[in-house]
Amino acid sequence: MQQIKWGILSTAGIARKQMVPAIKEAGNTMLHAVASESGKAADTAAEWGASVHHDSYEALLNDPDVDAVYIPLPNALHKEWVIKAMHHGKHVLVEKPAAVTSDDIREIREAGKETGMTWMEGFMYQFHPQHSYVKELIEKGTVGAVQKMRATFSFPLDLTSSNIRLDSSLGGGSLYDVGCYCVHACRHIIGQEPEAVVGTGRKQSGTGVDISTSALLTFQDIDAVIDCSFNESSLNRYEVSGTKGRIEVPFAFRPDQNPDNGEGLVIVRDENGRETERKTFAGNQFTLQIEHFSQCLIDGTQPVYTPESTHNNMKVIEAVYASQEQI
Template identity: 55%
Template sequence: MTDKKVKYGILSTAKIAETQLVPALKDAKNAELYAVASQSGKEQAAATRWGAPFHYDNYRTLLKDPDIDAVYIPLPNSLHQQWAIEAMKNGKHVLLEKPAALKSDDIIAISAAAKEFKVQWMEAFMYQFHPQHVYVKQLLKDHKIGEVKRFRSHFSFLLDLESDNIRLKKSLGGGALMDIGCYSVHAARDLLQEEPIKVFSNARKLSNDSVDISSSSILTFEHVDAVIDCSFAEPPSNTYEIIGTEGSISVPHAFRPDASPDGGKGRVIVKDRSGSVVEDVFFEGNAYQLQVEHFSDCILNHKEPIYNGEQSYNNMRIIEALYQSQG
């Protein structure tokens, strides 16, 4: 046991850092917020709001601070690879916001740098650390719903499609599949514990930048079909359902349980083969905090994260194949 805490720096003042990671760092048992850097002059105000002891007016200066152990990178997707490797060259461990990069080759480069500079890195699919997801995996292990036959997932929210949002910019790695569909791809692979044999996707795109604003995809596994929908043009929803020969498991707030109407709790509903509810269980927990604590524990105890570079590579290969099938 150790009382040591991992000191984190944050590259940028992104909203997700302020609303999710900063509170998670403050609540984590083995981590602390140490510094923030911005290249747009917002670092001092952010440091004051967040309670960060130090702030820097550019990313490289933060990375050269010898007291910082790890960095969280919530920059636009197109900048992930560059700054992850730059951080690693400076001996920093990296918690990298999803998707980790734009191509699977970029993830190979990130993992190679981590190995070369002897640091840890992890793609930030935070939802997988929430107790509800852990419980679903145990239900599947116990064959609660028999043999799994189908996986369904839907992730959507309403985005102003006339806005200047980076999610609508193809050059920055935007697109519904890249931004939110990646969660469903990850969940299918993680819950089924295998890789798909073939995939297909159809998308609706913005005419001005050809970025996908919604898509419907099919992932064909050896014995299971996975259907994945995502959209920037539909009301908020983030669910997954697993259907088996003896019943089903549904998670109505799968990826953002913190935003659920059930007081921010996760929920798992199990039905038998007749459709009767046999379990309706609620789970408390902060997925972001649990993610930070897991990654920090890996740093402190020199362990590989449960979601490693190979897994990130495999997830991105599927996303690449889905985009390729869209044409």
């Protein structure tokens, strides 16, 4: 099988913990190069098992052996380096959010069309099989006509730290960091775009970033409620409520946090709240994501997650933030 040679821009923790193991596990990928501008490239390449290291991002983009790059830089730097990478002839998988405004996403889309390179925003969770099963249940009418969806993603963050999630200049904030998953999940599972958005949130004094955000998304015939926070205990779940019951996905975005087995879990309840089904789903969502994207590059096909959908997700996020400012 043909293998896509990957390069990674930066030594970010998510790359070390999640993406490097995924590249090694996938059958159609190999880790070729890593770049760092902090003098750690050589040590990181040795630790990660990369064949080559580069001491600047530009040098990696000039490496002729790199087919595609993974970009886990701070949010505010995504647009610059995604566009640069594509103009250097590299395909791109960029961490979510792909940029911090819909105008930025539009520029990335234009660069993709201009260069002919393929790019995708890294919402890895959507490739986990538990979500396709939820959609099957909905389509079969298992819970009747869907009326509402609720999605939550929160975790405790040291709000006195210098974490980049608390830096507004780098695209910090709970909605950008974890709430974006909730927005995406509602759009993905419901299969529509919201017609109206109302949001509220709490900002940290000094930094100005939202440490918690809640919003109501009104779709054509379904309502969705999302909430996210840096100031609550860890929770990553969604549930879909219908006229005949509900579907619960208690480890929607991080199935590895399931303390029983690290697997995805889908629970179905009837209209009285009685459990009628409980099913687990195995799979490394990071591996499934990079396998899908790499296979699209090999086959010359488009990923299932499109630039248009990325653009629409950011427009909803912008609408939530705009609504906050009006309160």
